[in-house]
Amino acid sequence: MTVKIKDVAKRAGVSVTSVSRVLNGEKYVSEDVLARVNEAIEELKYSPSHIARSLKKQKTNTIGVIVPDLTSNFYSTILSSIEENASKYGYNLIVCNIAENLSKELKYLYIFQEMRVEGIIIMHEKTNDDIVSFVQNATMPILFSSVKSPDPTFMSVLIDDYQAAFDATEYLIDAGHTAISYLGGDLQDITSGQSRYNGFRDALIKHEIAINPDYIKFGDYKLPSGQALMKELLALPNRPTVVFAASDDMAVGALNCALDQGLYVPDDISIIGFDGSTITNIVRPAITSMQQPIYEMGQISLESLHRLITRPKTQQKTDIVLQHELVVRDSCKKIN
Numbered sequence: 001m002t003v004k005i006k007d008v009a010k011r012a013g014v015s016v017t018s019v020s021r022v023l024n025g026e027k028y029v030s031e032d033v034l035a036r037v038n039e040a041i042e043e044l045k046y047s048p049s050h051i052a053r054s055l056k057k058q059k060t061n062t063i064g065v066i067v068p069d070l071t072s073n074f075y076s077t078i079l080s081s082i083e084e085n086a087s088k089y090g091y092n093l094i095v096c097n098i099a100e101n102l103s104k105e106l107k108y109l110y111i112f113q114e115m116r117v118e119g120i121i122i123m124h125e126k127t128n129d130d131i132v133s134f135v136q137n138a139t140m141p142i143l144f145s146s147v148k149s150p151d152p153t154f155m156s157v158l159i160d161d162y163q164a165a166f167d168a169t170e171y172l173i174d175a176g177h178t179a180i181s182y183l184g185g186d187l188q189d190i191t192s193g194q195s196r197y198n199g200f201r202d203a204l205i206k207h208e209i210a211i212n213p214d215y216i217k218f219g220d221y222k223l224p225s226g227q228a229l230m231k232e233l234l235a236l237p238n239r240p241t242v243v244f245a246a247s248d249d250m251a252v253g254a255l256n257c258a259l260d261q262g263l264y265v266p267d268d269i270s271i272i273g274f275d276g277s278t279i280t281n282i283v284r285p286a287i288t289s290m291q292q293p294i295y296e297m298g299q300i301s302l303e304s305l306h307r308l309i310t311r312p313k314t315q316q317k318t319d320i321v322l323q324h325e326l327v328v329r330d331s332c333k334k335i336n
Contacts, residue, residue, distance in 0.1 A: 013036065157322070181243045
Protein backbone atom coordinates (compact mmCIF):
# COMPACT_ATOMS: atom_id res chain seq x y z
CA MET A 1 0.00 0.00 0.00
CA THR A 2 1.07 3.58 -0.66
CA VAL A 3 2.57 5.28 2.40
CA LYS A 4 0.91 8.63 3.10
CA ILE A 5 2.04 11.65 5.07
CA LYS A 6 -0.42 10.78 7.88
CA ASP A 7 1.30 7.39 8.24
CA VAL A 8 4.62 9.15 8.76
CA ALA A 9 3.03 11.47 11.33
CA LYS A 10 1.55 8.51 13.23
CA ARG A 11 4.86 6.61 13.29
CA ALA A 12 6.79 9.69 14.42
CA GLY A 13 4.16 10.65 16.98
CA VAL A 14 3.76 14.16 15.60
CA SER A 15 1.15 16.12 13.64
CA VAL A 16 0.78 16.06 9.87
CA THR A 17 1.69 19.76 9.93
CA SER A 18 5.02 18.95 11.58
CA VAL A 19 5.83 16.36 8.91
CA SER A 20 4.92 18.88 6.20
CA ARG A 21 7.25 21.44 7.75
CA VAL A 22 10.11 18.95 7.75
CA LEU A 23 9.48 17.98 4.13
CA ASN A 24 9.41 21.62 3.05
CA GLY A 25 12.60 22.47 4.93
CA GLU A 26 10.87 25.11 7.03
CA LYS A 27 12.45 26.73 10.07
CA TYR A 28 11.29 26.44 13.66
CA VAL A 29 11.27 22.63 13.66
CA SER A 30 12.90 21.22 16.78
CA GLU A 31 15.79 18.82 16.43
CA ASP A 32 13.77 16.12 18.21
CA VAL A 33 10.84 16.40 15.78
CA LEU A 34 13.20 16.55 12.81
CA ALA A 35 14.98 13.36 13.92
CA ARG A 36 11.72 11.48 14.61
CA VAL A 37 10.17 12.45 11.28
CA ASN A 38 13.28 11.54 9.29
CA GLU A 39 13.48 8.20 11.10
CA ALA A 40 9.83 7.48 10.29
CA ILE A 41 10.36 8.44 6.64
CA GLU A 42 13.29 6.03 6.44
CA GLU A 43 11.46 3.17 8.16
CA LEU A 44 8.31 3.54 6.02
CA LYS A 45 10.24 4.28 2.78
CA TYR A 46 8.02 7.32 2.31
CA SER A 47 8.38 9.30 -0.92
CA PRO A 48 6.44 12.59 -1.05
CA SER A 49 4.22 13.18 -4.06
CA HIS A 50 5.79 15.84 -6.26
CA ILE A 51 2.46 16.55 -7.93
CA ALA A 52 0.57 16.92 -4.66
CA ARG A 53 3.19 19.24 -3.18
CA SER A 54 3.26 21.28 -6.38
CA LEU A 55 -0.51 21.74 -6.38
CA LYS A 56 -0.46 22.78 -2.74
CA LYS A 57 2.30 25.33 -3.31
CA GLN A 58 0.86 26.45 -6.66
CA LYS A 59 4.40 26.00 -7.99
CA THR A 60 5.60 23.07 -10.11
CA ASN A 61 9.22 24.08 -10.86
CA THR A 62 8.61 22.67 -14.34
CA ILE A 63 9.24 24.20 -17.74
CA GLY A 64 7.78 22.92 -21.00
CA VAL A 65 9.90 22.94 -24.15
CA ILE A 66 8.60 22.56 -27.71
CA VAL A 67 11.25 21.20 -30.11
CA PRO A 68 10.51 20.83 -33.84
CA ASP A 69 13.00 18.02 -34.51
CA LEU A 70 15.16 16.29 -31.89
CA THR A 71 17.18 14.53 -34.61
CA SER A 72 18.65 17.90 -35.62
CA ASN A 73 22.16 18.55 -34.32
CA PHE A 74 21.25 22.19 -33.73
CA TYR A 75 18.15 21.51 -31.61
CA SER A 76 19.74 18.71 -29.62
CA THR A 77 22.64 21.02 -28.75
CA ILE A 78 20.51 23.99 -27.70
CA LEU A 79 18.26 21.67 -25.69
CA SER A 80 21.29 20.34 -23.80
CA SER A 81 22.19 23.92 -22.87
CA ILE A 82 18.64 24.68 -21.72
CA GLU A 83 18.54 21.53 -19.57
CA GLU A 84 21.93 22.20 -18.01
CA ASN A 85 20.97 25.74 -17.03
CA ALA A 86 17.45 24.77 -15.93
CA SER A 87 18.90 22.44 -13.29
CA LYS A 88 20.82 25.38 -11.79
CA TYR A 89 17.50 27.06 -10.99
CA GLY A 90 15.81 23.88 -9.79
CA TYR A 91 13.58 23.49 -12.83
CA ASN A 92 12.58 20.18 -14.40
CA LEU A 93 12.02 20.03 -18.17
CA ILE A 94 9.21 18.40 -20.09
CA VAL A 95 10.42 18.18 -23.69
CA CYS A 96 7.97 17.57 -26.54
CA ASN A 97 9.28 16.70 -30.00
CA ILE A 98 6.54 17.76 -32.41
CA ALA A 99 8.24 16.64 -35.66
CA GLU A 100 7.00 19.82 -37.40
CA ASN A 101 3.38 18.84 -36.64
CA LEU A 102 1.21 21.83 -35.65
CA SER A 103 -1.55 19.63 -34.23
CA LYS A 104 0.98 18.03 -31.90
CA GLU A 105 2.28 21.43 -30.88
CA LEU A 106 -1.16 22.69 -29.94
CA LYS A 107 -1.91 19.48 -28.02
CA TYR A 108 1.32 19.75 -26.03
CA LEU A 109 0.74 23.43 -25.27
CA TYR A 110 -2.58 22.56 -23.66
CA ILE A 111 -0.95 19.68 -21.78
CA PHE A 112 1.63 22.13 -20.43
CA GLN A 113 -1.21 24.38 -19.32
CA GLU A 114 -2.99 21.52 -17.55
CA MET A 115 0.26 20.55 -15.81
CA ARG A 116 0.67 24.15 -14.63
CA VAL A 117 4.21 24.52 -15.92
CA GLU A 118 6.00 27.66 -14.77
CA GLY A 119 6.86 28.73 -18.34
CA ILE A 120 7.27 27.50 -21.91
CA ILE A 121 10.14 27.71 -24.40
CA ILE A 122 9.14 27.29 -28.05
CA MET A 123 11.74 26.55 -30.73
CA HIS A 124 9.27 26.30 -33.61
CA GLU A 125 8.04 29.16 -35.75
CA LYS A 126 5.40 27.59 -37.99
CA THR A 127 2.04 28.50 -36.57
CA ASN A 128 -1.71 28.67 -37.09
CA ASP A 129 -4.59 30.68 -35.61
CA ASP A 130 -5.11 28.24 -32.72
CA ILE A 131 -1.46 28.37 -31.64
CA VAL A 132 -1.34 32.16 -31.90
CA SER A 133 -4.51 32.35 -29.81
CA PHE A 134 -3.00 30.09 -27.14
CA VAL A 135 0.18 32.16 -26.99
CA GLN A 136 -1.75 35.42 -26.70
CA ASN A 137 -4.02 34.10 -23.94
CA ALA A 138 -1.50 32.02 -22.00
CA THR A 139 -1.37 32.50 -18.24
CA MET A 140 2.30 31.49 -17.97
CA PRO A 141 5.36 33.20 -19.53
CA ILE A 142 6.29 32.03 -23.02
CA LEU A 143 9.63 32.65 -24.71
CA PHE A 144 10.76 31.82 -28.25
CA SER A 145 14.31 30.52 -28.68
CA SER A 146 16.24 30.60 -32.00
CA VAL A 147 13.08 31.73 -33.84
CA LYS A 148 10.95 34.86 -34.05
CA SER A 149 7.72 34.96 -32.09
CA PRO A 150 4.51 35.23 -34.14
CA ASP A 151 3.40 37.84 -31.60
CA PRO A 152 5.71 40.88 -31.18
CA THR A 153 4.74 41.22 -27.50
CA PHE A 154 6.63 37.99 -26.69
CA MET A 155 10.38 37.76 -26.25
CA SER A 156 12.62 35.93 -28.72
CA VAL A 157 16.28 34.95 -28.27
CA LEU A 158 17.90 34.60 -31.68
CA ILE A 159 20.47 35.91 -34.13
CA ASP A 160 19.93 38.20 -37.12
CA ASP A 161 19.44 35.37 -39.63
CA TYR A 162 19.17 37.78 -42.57
CA GLN A 163 22.49 39.45 -41.82
CA ALA A 164 24.19 36.14 -41.06
CA ALA A 165 23.19 34.70 -44.45
CA PHE A 166 24.17 37.95 -46.17
CA ASP A 167 27.61 37.83 -44.51
CA ALA A 168 28.12 34.16 -45.42
CA THR A 169 27.29 34.88 -49.07
CA GLU A 170 29.62 37.88 -49.18
CA TYR A 171 32.40 35.66 -47.83
CA LEU A 172 31.89 33.33 -50.79
CA ILE A 173 31.82 36.23 -53.24
CA ASP A 174 35.02 37.65 -51.74
CA ALA A 175 36.56 34.21 -52.28
CA GLY A 176 35.85 34.56 -56.00
CA HIS A 177 32.67 32.51 -56.32
CA THR A 178 29.91 33.68 -58.64
CA ALA A 179 28.20 30.34 -59.42
CA ILE A 180 26.66 30.02 -55.96
CA SER A 181 23.92 27.56 -55.08
CA TYR A 182 21.54 27.87 -52.15
CA LEU A 183 19.94 24.90 -50.38
CA GLY A 184 17.23 26.39 -48.21
CA GLY A 185 14.55 25.28 -45.80
CA ASP A 186 10.84 25.94 -45.82
CA LEU A 187 10.02 29.49 -46.94
CA GLN A 188 7.05 29.44 -44.56
CA ASP A 189 9.63 29.77 -41.79
CA ILE A 190 10.18 33.50 -41.31
CA THR A 191 13.42 33.18 -39.36
CA SER A 192 15.39 30.34 -40.93
CA GLY A 193 13.45 30.14 -44.19
CA GLN A 194 12.68 33.63 -45.49
CA SER A 195 15.37 35.61 -43.63
CA ARG A 196 18.26 33.37 -44.66
CA TYR A 197 17.17 33.17 -48.28
CA ASN A 198 16.62 36.92 -48.46
CA GLY A 199 20.09 37.55 -47.03
CA PHE A 200 21.62 35.25 -49.66
CA ARG A 201 19.62 36.84 -52.49
CA ASP A 202 20.37 40.43 -51.48
CA ALA A 203 24.11 39.78 -51.24
CA LEU A 204 24.09 38.54 -54.84
CA ILE A 205 22.04 41.55 -55.92
CA LYS A 206 24.43 43.95 -54.16
CA HIS A 207 27.40 42.48 -56.05
CA GLU A 208 25.46 42.30 -59.33
CA ILE A 209 25.69 38.53 -59.58
CA ALA A 210 22.87 36.88 -61.51
CA ILE A 211 20.67 34.47 -59.55
CA ASN A 212 20.49 31.16 -61.40
CA PRO A 213 17.10 29.59 -60.56
CA ASP A 214 18.57 26.13 -61.22
CA TYR A 215 20.91 26.72 -58.28
CA ILE A 216 18.12 27.53 -55.80
CA LYS A 217 16.54 24.52 -54.10
CA PHE A 218 14.45 24.04 -50.97
CA GLY A 219 14.20 21.15 -48.56
CA ASP A 220 13.61 20.59 -44.85
CA TYR A 221 16.97 21.34 -43.15
CA LYS A 222 17.71 17.63 -42.64
CA LEU A 223 20.69 15.60 -43.84
CA PRO A 224 18.77 13.42 -46.38
CA SER A 225 17.29 16.59 -47.87
CA GLY A 226 20.75 18.08 -48.40
CA GLN A 227 21.91 14.86 -49.99
CA ALA A 228 18.96 14.68 -52.40
CA LEU A 229 19.18 18.34 -53.42
CA MET A 230 22.93 18.09 -53.95
CA LYS A 231 22.34 15.17 -56.30
CA GLU A 232 20.09 17.42 -58.40
CA LEU A 233 22.75 20.13 -58.48
CA LEU A 234 25.50 17.77 -59.55
CA ALA A 235 23.34 16.55 -62.44
CA LEU A 236 23.28 20.05 -63.98
CA PRO A 237 25.43 20.58 -67.10
CA ASN A 238 27.01 23.63 -65.44
CA ARG A 239 27.17 22.93 -61.77
CA PRO A 240 27.89 25.61 -59.16
CA THR A 241 31.33 26.12 -57.66
CA VAL A 242 29.97 26.39 -54.12
CA VAL A 243 26.87 25.29 -52.21
CA PHE A 244 25.48 27.38 -49.34
CA ALA A 245 23.29 25.14 -47.16
CA ALA A 246 20.83 26.78 -44.74
CA SER A 247 21.63 24.22 -42.03
CA ASP A 248 24.68 22.19 -41.07
CA ASP A 249 22.74 18.94 -41.42
CA MET A 250 21.95 19.83 -45.05
CA ALA A 251 25.60 20.74 -45.58
CA VAL A 252 26.70 17.31 -44.35
CA GLY A 253 24.16 15.69 -46.65
CA ALA A 254 25.57 17.69 -49.57
CA LEU A 255 29.09 16.68 -48.58
CA ASN A 256 28.18 12.98 -48.47
CA CYS A 257 26.55 13.20 -51.90
CA ALA A 258 29.62 14.85 -53.41
CA LEU A 259 31.93 12.22 -51.93
CA ASP A 260 29.62 9.41 -53.11
CA GLN A 261 29.95 10.73 -56.67
CA GLY A 262 33.73 10.76 -56.49
CA LEU A 263 34.14 14.51 -56.06
CA TYR A 264 36.58 16.17 -53.71
CA VAL A 265 35.54 18.97 -51.36
CA PRO A 266 36.65 21.73 -51.74
CA ASP A 267 38.79 20.95 -54.81
CA ASP A 268 35.84 20.11 -57.07
CA ILE A 269 33.08 21.94 -55.22
CA SER A 270 32.95 24.02 -52.02
CA ILE A 271 30.34 23.76 -49.27
CA ILE A 272 29.35 26.14 -46.47
CA GLY A 273 26.80 25.42 -43.73
CA PHE A 274 24.77 27.39 -41.21
CA ASP A 275 24.35 26.95 -37.42
CA GLY A 276 27.83 25.98 -36.22
CA SER A 277 26.70 22.68 -34.67
CA THR A 278 29.29 20.12 -33.55
CA ILE A 279 28.76 17.96 -36.62
CA THR A 280 30.62 20.50 -38.80
CA ASN A 281 33.88 19.74 -37.01
CA ILE A 282 33.37 15.96 -36.89
CA VAL A 283 33.08 15.24 -40.62
CA ARG A 284 36.03 15.43 -43.02
CA PRO A 285 36.68 17.81 -44.50
CA ALA A 286 35.46 19.95 -41.61
CA ILE A 287 32.73 22.29 -42.85
CA THR A 288 32.92 26.07 -42.85
CA SER A 289 29.75 27.34 -41.17
CA MET A 290 28.00 30.54 -40.15
CA GLN A 291 27.85 29.88 -36.43
CA GLN A 292 25.06 30.69 -34.04
CA PRO A 293 26.15 30.88 -30.37
CA ILE A 294 24.10 27.76 -29.64
CA TYR A 295 25.12 27.16 -26.02
CA GLU A 296 24.76 30.84 -25.17
CA MET A 297 21.36 30.92 -26.88
CA GLY A 298 20.09 28.08 -24.69
CA GLN A 299 21.56 29.64 -21.55
CA ILE A 300 20.10 33.10 -22.19
CA SER A 301 16.72 31.61 -23.16
CA LEU A 302 16.46 29.79 -19.84
CA GLU A 303 17.73 32.70 -17.77
CA SER A 304 15.35 35.12 -19.53
CA LEU A 305 12.39 32.82 -18.95
CA HIS A 306 13.39 32.49 -15.29
CA ARG A 307 13.27 36.27 -14.93
CA LEU A 308 9.85 36.39 -16.62
CA ILE A 309 8.65 33.76 -14.14
CA THR A 310 10.07 35.32 -10.98
CA ARG A 311 9.90 39.04 -11.83
CA PRO A 312 7.25 39.39 -14.54
CA LYS A 313 6.42 43.04 -13.89
CA THR A 314 10.03 44.22 -14.12
CA GLN A 315 11.01 42.43 -17.33
CA GLN A 316 10.78 44.08 -20.74
CA LYS A 317 9.72 41.59 -23.38
CA THR A 318 12.15 42.78 -26.05
CA ASP A 319 14.05 40.45 -28.35
CA ILE A 320 17.60 39.48 -27.46
CA VAL A 321 19.68 39.35 -30.66
CA LEU A 322 22.98 37.46 -30.31
CA GLN A 323 26.04 37.83 -32.54
CA HIS A 324 26.74 35.35 -35.35
CA GLU A 325 30.26 34.41 -36.41
CA LEU A 326 31.71 32.78 -39.52
CA VAL A 327 33.89 29.81 -38.59
CA VAL A 328 36.22 29.01 -41.48
CA ARG A 329 37.29 25.38 -41.80
CA ASP A 330 38.29 23.21 -44.77
CA SER A 331 35.27 22.95 -47.07
CA CYS A 332 35.56 26.21 -49.02
CA LYS A 333 38.33 27.35 -51.31
CA LYS A 334 39.20 30.59 -53.02
CA ILE A 335 39.01 30.65 -56.81
CA ASN A 336 40.27 33.08 -59.43
